[in-house]
Amino acid sequence: MKINNRPFRVLVVDDEPDYREVLELMLKEAGCQIETAASAFEALDKLRKRSFDLVLTDLMMAGMDGIELLEKIRHEHGALKVIIITGYGTIENAVAAMKKGAYSYFIKGNDPDELIKVINNIKGGDMEVQEHSDKTAAPNDFPSFVLSTNNDQFRKVMDIAKRAAQSNVNILILGESGVGKEIFAQYIHQCSSRSAESFVPVHCQAFAEGLLESELFGHEKGAFTGAIERRKGRFEAAIGGTLFLDEVGDIPLSTQVKLLRAIENRRIERLGSNESIPVDFRLISATHKDLTQEIIDGNFREDFFYRLSTITIDIPPLRSRKEDLPILIDFFMKKSQKEHNIIVTNIEPAVRRFLLYYDYPGNIRELKNIIERLVVLSRDGVIYYGDLPEIKSDPRDEGQGNIIHLREMRRKVEANYIEKVLGTCNHNISEAARVLGISRRQLFNKITDYGIK
Numbered sequence: 001m002k003i004n005n006r007p008f009r010v011l012v013v014d015d016e017p018d019y020r021e022v023l024e025l026m027l028k029e030a031g032c033q034i035e036t037a038a039s040a041f042e043a044l045d046k047l048r049k050r051s052f053d054l055v056l057t058d059l060m061m062a063g064m065d066g067i068e069l070l071e072k073i074r075h076e077h078g079a080l081k082v083i084i085i086t087g088y089g090t091i092e093n094a095v096a097a098m099k100k101g102a103y104s105y106f107i108k109g110n111d112p113d114e115l116i117k118v119i120n121n122i123k124g125g126d127m128e129v130q131e132h133s134d135k136t137a138a139p140n141d142f143p144s145f146v147l148s149t150n151n152d153q154f155r156k157v158m159d160i161a162k163r164a165a166q167s168n169v170n171i172l173i174l175g176e177s178g179v180g181k182e183i184f185a186q187y188i189h190q191c192s193s194r195s196a197e198s199f200v201p202v203h204c205q206a207f208a209e210g211l212l213e214s215e216l217f218g219h220e221k222g223a224f225t226g227a228i229e230r231r232k233g234r235f236e237a238a239i240g241g242t243l244f245l246d247e248v249g250d251i252p253l254s255t256q257v258k259l260l261r262a263i264e265n266r267r268i269e270r271l272g273s274n275e276s277i278p279v280d281f282r283l284i285s286a287t288h289k290d291l292t293q294e295i296i297d298g299n300f301r302e303d304f305f306y307r308l309s310t311i312t313i314d315i316p317p318l319r320s321r322k323e324d325l326p327i328l329i330d331f332f333m334k335k336s337q338k339e340h341n342i343i344v345t346n347i348e349p350a351v352r353r354f355l356l357y358y359d360y361p362g363n364i365r366e367l368k369n370i371i372e373r374l375v376v377l378s379r380d381g382v383i384y385y386g387d388l389p390e391i392k393s394d395p396r397d398e399g400q401g402n403i404i405h406l407r408e409m410r411r412k413v414e415a416n417y418i419e420k421v422l423g424t425c426n427h428n429i430s431e432a433a434r435v436l437g438i439s440r441r442q443l444f445n446k447i448t449d450y451g452i453k
């Protein structure tokens with residue numbers, strides 16, 4: 001696997017030559033480009049000379065240990081990912097390393113495929129970001145979105161999107177507000193053969209009835225009061241590319257008829273003209289509304305619905321793919337820091353916990369806004385719990401008090417209990433695992449999953 005047409009570069013740091021060599025062989029076989037360092041000092045020297053995608057470091061090393069190296073990397077190289085390698089006896093130190101921002105840890109003697117899997121995940125994530133960065137790079141060169149996922153449902157949705165992109169069929173994207181429907185439409189456009197041409201979004205709810213038609217079809221000079229010159233519409237702007245009709249559920253019935261005709265015939269007439277213009281475009285539409293209900297209520301034409309939805313893609317809400325929160329949090333943290341030229345070195349544990357637990361009724365848009373706010377309000381590189389916005393109660397819970405899903409409740413109770421037991425066991429993992437009646441490995445997984453610090 002390559003990033004930006006260059007190999008994925010890993011720096012392996014270990015003072016044991018044998019283990020260093022084993023790792024080097026294993027990772028080379030997995031397609032990585034490897035450099036090695038026999039000490040943390042040598043590693044820092046190499047990191048100053050060239051860029052790497054990942055550092056794999058032993059924890060126990062003479063002179064400077066893995067944790068100190070991790071701190072130095074955080075200081076000098078910001079978000080560079082670090083995986084800590086540790087022996088069984090030192091797992092508590094691995095927990096400490098995770099607290100200091102290590103990406104993951106690996107226990108010497110465990111199945112090496114586990115480590116390869118973690119590395120492939122990192123590679124996959126970076127590839128996904130990189131894959132889009134060329135075409136949708138934000139002004140500061142940071143990718144504008146991330147679609148890596150650990151969620152099976154979302155993975156299926158991505159797969160459908162990729163396959164649908166290869167054809168020219170009309171696609172309807174459904175999902176709550178803020179789940180990323182427009183981002184998905186852009187992604188489909190990029191994966192299609194039309195990617196070199198324009199992606200033309202139209203936010204249909206933003207226009208009054210007559211204005212929406214003129215926006216879409218264009219108009220001749222004098223077609224209506226205020227039409228002081230001839231203007232091409234969005235259908236024509238999208239020729240060769242993709243037309244994205246956002247909030248299609250808000251289009252008035254009378255306009256739906258005209259759109260249906262244009263989409264079926266791939267020809268339009270500008271307002272005030274009889275000339276029929278051929279328009280070749282790919283159509284993607286989106287709405288947060290329940291169109292079946294809108295049809296029943298007489299607000300949406302059934303024939304228009306079927307025309308738009310040759311393929312329907314239903315994007316799950318963020319609360320049902322919480323396993324993707326770490327990826328998204330990491331992405332928005334880096335993006336906001338870059339955009340606002342702020343460096344964050346520490347996040348209060350309670351903030352991380354909140355970010356991992358919260359249900360996000362406003363979906364990815366809300367997560368993005370919360371993180372941007374936290375980064376902007378950070379002081380001396382620290383993000384504080386007190387700077388979280390006052391979260392309004394979730395409108396979906398209205399009238400039901402603070403009801404949350406049973407699964408969430410279970411997670412919360414379990415996390416609190418584990419935290420309490422860890423406290424009484426002086427944060428001794430082995431002891432806490434014994435008290436809880438689970439293996440140390442299970443406990444460690446829960447600690448990382450729940451963001452317990």
Ligand SMILES: Nc1ncnc2c1ncn2[C@@H]1O[C@H](COP(=O)(O)OP(=O)(O)OP(=O)(O)O)[C@@H](O)[C@H]1O
Nearest residue numbers: 144145146176177178179180181182183288364365
């Ligand atoms: N996968 C993603 N990666 C990065 N940013 C994302 C992602 N998905 C959504 N966002 C951000 O969240 C915000 C909402 O995304 P988008 O407009 O695509 O959602 P939407 O479902 O179309 O919302 P609405 O229904 O309100 O139009 C945007 O600022 C977008 O940049």
